[in-house]
Amino acid sequence: MAKKSLSSGRREESLSQERIIEASIELLDSSGESGLTFRALAERLATGPGAIYWHIDNKTDLLTAACDAIIARTMQESRSGDTAKQSIRAVALGIFDAIDAHPWVGSALTHAPGQLPVVRILERIGQQVRAMGVPADKQWATVSALLNYILGVSGQNAANTHMARTRGLDRANFLGAIANDWSQLDPVEYPFTRSIAGQLPIHDDRLDFVAGIDLILDGL
Amino acid sequence: MAKKSLSSGRREESLSQERIIEASIELLDSSGESGLTFRALAERLATGPGAIYWHIDNKTDLLTAACDAIIARTMQESRSGDTAKQSIRAVALGIFDAIDAHPWVGSALTHAPGQLPVVRILERIGQQVRAMGVPADKQWATVSALLNYILGVSGQNAANTHMARTRGLDRANFLGAIANDWSQLDPVEYPFTRSIAGQLPIHDDRLDFVAGIDLILDGL
DNA sequence: ACCTGAACACCGTTCAAGT
DNA sequence: ACCTGAACACCGTTCAAGT
Numbered sequence: 001m002a003k004k005s006l007s008s009g010r011r012e013e014s015l016s017q018e019r020i021i022e023a024s025i026e027l028l029d030s031s032g033e034s035g036l037t038f039r040a041l042a043e044r045l046a047t048g049p050g051a052i053y054w055h056i057d058n059k060t061d062l063l064t065a066a067c068d069a070i071i072a073r074t075m076q077e078s079r080s081g082d083t084a085k086q087s088i089r090a091v092a093l094g095i096f097d098a099i100d101a102h103p104w105v106g107s108a109l110t111h112a113p114g115q116l117p118v119v120r121i122l123e124r125i126g127q128q129v130r131a132m133g134v135p136a137d138k139q140w141a142t143v144s145a146l147l148n149y150i151l152g153v154s155g156q157n158a159a160n161t162h163m164a165r166t167r168g169l170d171r172a173n174f175l176g177a178i179a180n181d182w183s184q185l186d187p188v189e190y191p192f193t194r195s196i197a198g199q200l201p202i203h204d205d206r207l208d209f210v211a212g213i214d215l216i217l218d219g220l
Numbered sequence: 221m222a223k224k225s226l227s228s229g230r231r232e233e234s235l236s237q238e239r240i241i242e243a244s245i246e247l248l249d250s251s252g253e254s255g256l257t258f259r260a261l262a263e264r265l266a267t268g269p270g271a272i273y274w275h276i277d278n279k280t281d282l283l284t285a286a287c288d289a290i291i292a293r294t295m296q297e298s299r300s301g302d303t304a305k306q307s308i309r310a311v312a313l314g315i316f317d318a319i320d321a322h323p324w325v326g327s328a329l330t331h332a333p334g335q336l337p338v339v340r341i342l343e344r345i346g347q348q349v350r351a352m353g354v355p356a357d358k359q360w361a362t363v364s365a366l367l368n369y370i371l372g373v374s375g376q377n378a379a380n381t382h383m384a385r386t387r388g389l390d391r392a393n394f395l396g397a398i399a400n401d402w403s404q405l406d407p408v409e410y411p412f413t414r415s416i417a418g419q420l421p422i423h424d425d426r427l428d429f430v431a432g433i434d435l436i437l438d439g440l
Numbered sequence: 441a442c443c444t445g446a447a448c449a450c451c452g453t454t455c456a457a458g459t
Numbered sequence: 460a461c462c463t464g465a466a467c468a469c470c471g472t473t474c475a476a477g478t
Contacts, residue, residue, distance in 0.1 A: 015461080037450090038452065039451085049463095050455080050462070050463060051463070053452095054460085059452065059453090110327070110375055111379055113376055113379045113383060113398075114401070114402075119410065123413045126412030130412060139416065142435075143412075144428055145432035148376055149368065149369050149372055152368045152369055152372015152373065153368040155330055155371075155372065156368055163333060178333075185339070190339065190343050191343075191347070192342070192343050192347050193339055193343045196346070196359065196363075208360070212364070214439075215436055215440070219434075219435035219438045219439035220435070235442080257471085258471065258472080259469090267443070267444080268443070268444045269444095269471085269472080271443050271444070273471095273472070275442095278471080279471065279472090
């Protein structure tokens with residue numbers, strides 16, 4: 001008997017960087033960072049682990065490439081904004097939302113300094129900072145403050161959702177558990193943390209994120 | 221023949237959390253994040269991998285505990301500062317330097333949201349923000365902006381030194397290599413990144429870091 | 441109570457051998 | 460040129476067995 005075309009949704013194409021990256025993203029989204037293994041990837045692509053190495057150098061590169069695919073999409077979608085400030089806000093929020101949806105992108109960005117995905121963000125922000133008329137000798141400091149803030153908050157946010165998923169909780173319950181820990185800290189040593197514990201589960205991270213961006217933009 | 225007391229610097233004490241954490245820090249400092257394994261740790265402590273599990277629950281906890289030891293020390297050392305602003309600058313710089321000396325602390329902080337090491341920093345900044353007279357309803361946003369910025373920059377900085385070490389380069393050479401990549405980007409798509417490439421290897425990260433802190437503080 | 445060390449169930453990566 | 464899949468050198472973690 002000849003093999004029927006029992007394609008399960010997808011045609012039988014040969015392996016390629018794109019197909020590998022696409023499958024990696026699916027795996028990362030569904031099973032998190034630890035879900036991306038060459039064996040799981042090989043099974044999903046109906047091949048052996050060795051085949052993947054023909055198209056990709058190592059796991060680090062694979063993760064950076066998957067991260068770049070998400071960031072590239074995000075940058076294309078967040079082109080809106082009439083003024084430079086609005087454009088910066090739009091990029092920042094785009095990244096925030098992308099990392100919220102794909103937590104693994106947060107740590108991938110942190111572990112690939114100076115690489116393509118980070119450069120895409122850097123460039124976009126840099127062009128807007130220039131458009132705002134920031135003098136040349138202050139552009140670097142401004143852009144790097146913004147970039148670091150964006151990557152920092154998004155990374156922390158991703159860590160939260162990732163930890164929550166790891167423990168099988170939703171975000172609210174996870175933050176609630178931390179708030180509970182905080183409220184039981186020593187009142188003498190940790191007065192501030194205790195006092196804001198209640199705000200942790202209810203406050204809007206996204207709103208505070210934009211507030212921080214504005215804080216930096218206004219400081220110029 | 222009876223065993224002589226061939227102690228190599230350290231008395232033969234029984235295993236304990238402190239000794240394990242101390243050995244972990246030494247291992248992390250000398251061989252990086254990938255150098256911390258239960259087998260290497262067991263060898264350094266002259267015991268078996270299983271023994272460590274009697275004192276520590278798992279590797280994640282071990283890393284957080286090692287991170288906390290460094291942060292606790294750092295917080296004690298950076299108590300200086302006459303005004304609240306100066307105090308915040310002092311803590312920020314203390315953390316920056318600590319993470320520069322122990323790059324693994326950067327990613328450990330990122331992966332332990334809401335845990336003790338982060339809370340130590342949060343508390344210190346929170347108390348100073350209060351002392352500055354920031355109104356209660358804006359304290360959270362202010363503190364979280366500062367905290368995220370500090371963790372973000374320090375994390376990126378740690379990633380740089382870590383990547384440099386991984387490739388056997390010093391920091392300057394590593395940044396030089398990235399600058400070289402940047403200067404070869406498409407001039408139409410990446411004008412800004414190209415234009416600042418030259419500044420990457422020579423600019424002072426520490427200085428820009430404080431500049432960013434001031435930017436946020438001034439925005440209040 | 442605390443330690444030992446073999447064993448389990450994984451990893452990323454390589455490489456001879458196939459087509 | 461591209462793929463296969465066994466093999467290598469590791470991991471974190473567990474657990475019966477010892478003291």
